[in-house]
Amino acid sequence: MAPPTPDVTYPEAVVPLDxxxxxxxxxxxxxxxxxxxxxxxxxxxxxxxxRKYLDRDAHEMVAYLDRLQQPNGLFxxxxxxxxxxxxxxxxxxxxxxxxxxxxxxxxxDRPRILAGYKLMMAAAAEVSGRGRHVARADRRSRRLxxxxxxxxxxxxxxxxxxxxxxxxxxxxxAARRGWIAVVGYVDQNHDVTQVCAGTGKFDNMQYYLDxxxxxxxxxxxxxxxxxxxxxxxxxx
Numbered sequence: 001m002a003p004p005t006p007d008v009t010y011p012e013a014v015v016p017l018d019x020x021x022x023x024x025x026x027x028x029x030x031x032x033x034x035x036x037x038x039x040x041x042x043x044x045x046x047x048x049x050x051r052k053y054l055d056r057d058a059h060e061m062v063a064y065l066d067r068l069q070q071p072n073g074l075f076x077x078x079x080x081x082x083x084x085x086x087x088x089x090x091x092x093x094x095x096x097x098x099x100x101x102x103x104x105x106x107x108x109d110r111p112r113i114l115a116g117y118k119l120m121m122a123a124a125a126e127v128s129g130r131g132r133h134v135a136r137a138d139r140r141s142r143r144l145x146x147x148x149x150x151x152x153x154x155x156x157x158x159x160x161x162x163x164x165x166x167x168x169x170x171x172x173x174a175a176r177r178g179w180i181a182v183v184g185y186v187d188q189n190h191d192v193t194q195v196c197a198g199t200g201k202f203d204n205m206q207y208y209l210d211x212x213x214x215x216x217x218x219x220x221x222x223x224x225x226x227x228x229x230x231x232x233x234x235x236x
Contacts, residue, residue, distance in 0.1 A: 001024055001025075001041075001056055002025075004017045004025045008025075010025050010026060012028040012030075013025055013026060013027055013028055014027065014028055014029055014079075015027045022056070022059050023059070023060055023063055024037060024056075024060060027060070027063070028078075029064060029067050029068060029078055029079055030077065030078050030088070030201055031064075031068055031075045031076065031077050031078065031085065031088035031089065031091060031092050032087070032088045032091040032092075033064065033091075034061060034064050034091055034092040034095040034096070035091040035092070035094050035095040036091070037060060038057045038060055038061055038095045038098075038099060039095065039098065041053045041054070041056050041057035041060070042054070042057050042098060042099060042102060045057065045102065046102060054102070054103065054107070057099065058099065058103060058107060058109035058110070058113065059109065061095065061096070061099060061109070061113055062109050062112050062113065064092070065112065065113065065116040067079060068092075069116055069119065069120065070084075072123055073119040073120045073121075073122055073123030073124075074089055074120065074123050075088065075089050075092050075120070077201045078201045080201075080203060081201045081202065081203045082203075083205060083208060085199070085208060087196065087199060087219075088199075089120070089124070090223070092120065093117075093120055093121070093124060094226075096113055096116065096117040096120070097117065099113055100113060100114060100117060124174065125173075125174040175230075175231060176231075178227070179227060179228075179231060182224055182227065183224075186224065187215065189216075191215050191216035191221070192215070192216065192217070192220035192221055192224050193213075193215045194213045194215075195213065195214050195215070195216075195217040195219055195220030195221075196211040196212070196213060196214075196217075196219070197211055197212040197213075197214055197217065197219075198219065199211055
C-alpha cells in the first residue's frame with residue numbers, strides 16, 4: 001500500500017499509479033486477488049487493531065465487486081477474460097466471508113460487501129456439489145453451455161473451487177453437498193486428487209478446460225481442511 005517508487009514496477013497493475021484513489025498499486029482486477037490481496041490487510045487488522053488496514057481492505061473489495069461481479073452473482077476472471085472460473089470465484093467467496101466475519105456492522109462498506117456476498121452465494125448454491133472448474137451461470141452463452149455439458153468436465157472438476165464454496169456458503173444444505181462432493185476425491189494417502197494446477201488468466205475457454213490435474217496439490221489440500229474447520233465451527 002506504500003506509494004509507488006521509481007525503482008518498483010507493477011507489470012500487471014491496471015490502475016494508474018498516479019491516481020490510485022486508495023487502492024493498492026498491485027491492483028490488477030483478477031478475481032483471485034480478493035483473497036490474496038485482501039487477506040493480508042485483514043490479518044494485519046486482526047493482529048494490530050489498526051483500522052487503516054480494515055478500511056483499505058474494504059475499499060479494495062468494493063472496487064473489485066464493482067468491476068468483476070456480474071448480475072448473476074458470479075465473477076469474471078478479469079475484465080478482459082469473461083469466463084466464470086470456479087477456483088477464482090471460490091477465492092472471492094472466501095475473501096468476502098472472512099471480511100464479513102470481522103467488518104463492524106456500522107462500517108460504511110459493509111452493506112455493499114454483504115450484498116455482493118449474498119448475490120454470489122445464491123449462485124453458488126445452484127452449482128454446489130458439481131465442482132466445475134468453469135461454472136455455468138449464463139444460459140445465453142451457448143458455447144459455454146455446450147462445453148459444460150461434457151461429462152469429463154463434471155468428473156474432472158476443480159475441487160479447490162468446491163471446497164472453498166462449501167466452507168463459506170451460508171446455506172447449510174449447499175455446504176454439505178459441496179463437502180460430500182469433495183471428500184470423495186480424498187485418496188487412501190489423505191491427498192486430494194484431480195486438483196487443477198495453478199491457473200493464470202487467458203482469454204480462451206479451452207485453456208481452462210485443459211488445465212492439468214494433480215494429486216496432493218496444495219491448492220486443493222488446504223481448502224479441504226479449511227472447509228472441514230468451517231463446517232465444524234458452524235456445528236458448534
